[in-house]
Amino acid sequence: MRTVPGPTDHVVVVGAGLSGLACALHLLGAGRRVTVVERDAGPGGRAGRLRLGGYEIDTGPTVLTMPHLADEAFAAVGDSLRHHVELVPLHPAYRARFADGTALDVHTDGEAMEEEVRRFAGPAEADGYRRLRDWLERLYRAQMRRFVDANFDSPFQLLHPDLARLAALGGFGRLDRGIGRFLQDPRLRRVFSFQALYAGVAPARALAAYAVIAYMDTVAGVWFPKGGMHALPRGMADAASGAGAEFRWSSEVTELERSGDRVRAVRLASGERIACDAVVLTCELPAAHELLGRAPRRPVRLRHSPSAVVLHAGTDRTWDSLAHHTLSFGAAWEQTFEELTRSGRLMSDPSLLITRPTTHDPRLAPAGRHLHYVLAPCPNTAVGPSAETWRDLGPRYRDSLVAELERRGLDGFADSVQEEALITPLDWTAQGHAAGSPFSVSHTFAQTGPFRPRNLIRGVENAVLAGCGTTPGVGVPTVLLSGKLAAARVTGGTPRRTVTSLPSGPRAARTAPATPAGVHDPS
Structure with missing residues (x-):
């Protein structure tokens, strides 16, 4: 895995959204000094907060899955998600209502969902659901470690036995056909394929591998943070501050001061200069490329969701x-x-x-x-x-x-x-x-995995990207991972690997302490 060469003692993270906060926590856990610069008055980025006439409104995502990924970031500094955020498991995760007047409660508990499908569409579809659930779990395990929670330096990294496992599972077929192998009822098929919209691709054209998003939504569990989704970035910022991060609120970065191929400092709109050894940019790709003074050349223009x-x-x-x-x-x-x-x-x-x-x-x-x-x-x-x-x-x-x-x-x-x-x-x-x-850059095949905009920029050796426009992609879980992967580019190792399943119940957000920094990513 390529990493930032030279000293990385002080890192400036531009942006206090979920990716920037996750990155800051992992960097702090690896012993780096971290300054977070945010143009808004507080944390959140897309997961911000609007106060309107006594209402507290989340301005961004409203669905939280895979909270253990957030807990990994807290654990990097010896903290815990549960110390900052109270999570409520949602039962049902969703209620689906259809144009014909029917309705289905989507449960992440397998037995409860099987019974609901049996009530809704009969025993054959209930049997199909059980087989679909098993397929989703196997797809997730085949993908997560190798293709999602991974930094890519070359498409050749795809050449691994996990690629054959993914192909054997039908991951390179089409999503709607993959779901259709298990479910015949068109209403049920929608429940397990609408998530392709998150990836910016129609189910008829999306790779079946994107069913991993349906796994997160319909198998792994859906949670609600008390206080709204904004409670998550607020808790992450509190943990980072407690671990020594310096936050500069209402501060906009207008320039990266460079010497040769290295960024030496960031300059703010106020005129202030913050010297650094490395910088992590979590702003939108166009803004990041403008600051860097270059955008990677691609054979075709990026497509957006x-x-x-x-x-x-x-x-x-x-x-x-x-x-x-x-x-x-x-x-x-x-x-x-x-x-x-x-x-x-x-x-x-x-x-x-x-x-x-x-x-x-x-x-x-x-x-x-x-x-x-x-x-x-x-x-x-x-x-x-x-x-x-x-x-x-x-x-x-x-x-x-x-x-x-x-x-x-x-x-x-x-x-x-x-x-x-x-x-x-x-x-x-x-x-x-x-x-x-x-929803940023869509997840077409040409914009996924090693073909997605990389989190390292050629010609700038100590700048790293994080956020939904880079590896691994769009959504709260993947954005949290992008922060971890960006930190690994700086530190030379990953704090810990993601688990392949998430337990249910009140202990679901707990994880083991982080692995010491410096362990090299085997990918």
Whole structure:
């Protein structure tokens, strides 16, 4: 594994999102002095916090899976996730509601889900679910250590027995066909393949290997942090500060001072200079490349995932049909992905994610009120409406979403709204997200594993990247891993390897102490 040469005693981490905080904790655990520079007034990055009329709103991800990856970062400094964040396991993980009026609770417990599938679709599908679950677990074990939790220096690193195991499992076939080998009911197939949208690829074109995301969502477990998702980066920042990290809030990096091939210091908008031995950039890829003064050459231009419109609504009522997370599927399916990824049209029959965080933490809203988060995928600005178009389009689309919610059983939603915030590709663009998408570079084959933008930049020997635009990819678990992998590029070793399964119950977030730094990554 290639690592940063020369001294690495003091590392500046640019950005206090999940990847930057994970990186800082792993660096601190390896004995480095760390300064974290963040342009916002507090931690979180995408997982930020908006306070609106007494409502505490998560501005980014709402689904937490694989919390042991966060605990690894805490463990690097002798701390623990459970000391900072109270996690609530969600049962069900999701509720799926379909256009025909049927509904299914998605349980991560195998026996509970088998019974639910039997009730919903009969004994043959229940048997198929058990076989699907076994396949998902084997896919996860075949991929995680070698292809996800790994730094790549060359595509030749793929040549390993795990690659043959993955191929034997059908990992290089298509996702929808892979799921279809076990389930015939099209509604069930959607539950286990919609996660391809996270990767920015339609299930009909996504590799079956991406079913590992379905493993995280439907097998490994889904948790909710009390205080909202923002409690996680806040706890990570507290742990890093307690371990000696220096945080510079409301500070924007405008320049990297270089001498030859090394970064010698970062310069802030205030004019201040912070000398360093290495720098980890967790900002968006375009911003990182601008600071570095170069972008890696690629044979084809990077493709980005679809974007999303998010409606945060504080209401004076709620609806019993909603779980903590509710997937509301439209009747269309293949057409939806065609619209989102190719034709660039808004979903004509939308599938939506509705999250109600006040289900498990009423303190996020004023007494007697409720908080609803409605996410509607939409085309990114490279294939769909431009960012500026959303200035006028946004309010109209908001009204159509609200009308659709009422048609799907949330009667009186429009009149219940007391406070709201609408986020569109215009806002994502203003935050610096390429193609107006908060989901970054999509996971096509040419942008996955060793073909994804690397976390080392040629020509700058002591700069490392972290975040969803680089290795290993998009999503809370992979972003946490990206911070660990970036730290390994600096320290020359990984603090510890991820486990291949996650126990259920109240001890699920606990892990063993970190392995001493300096152990070389065998990959």
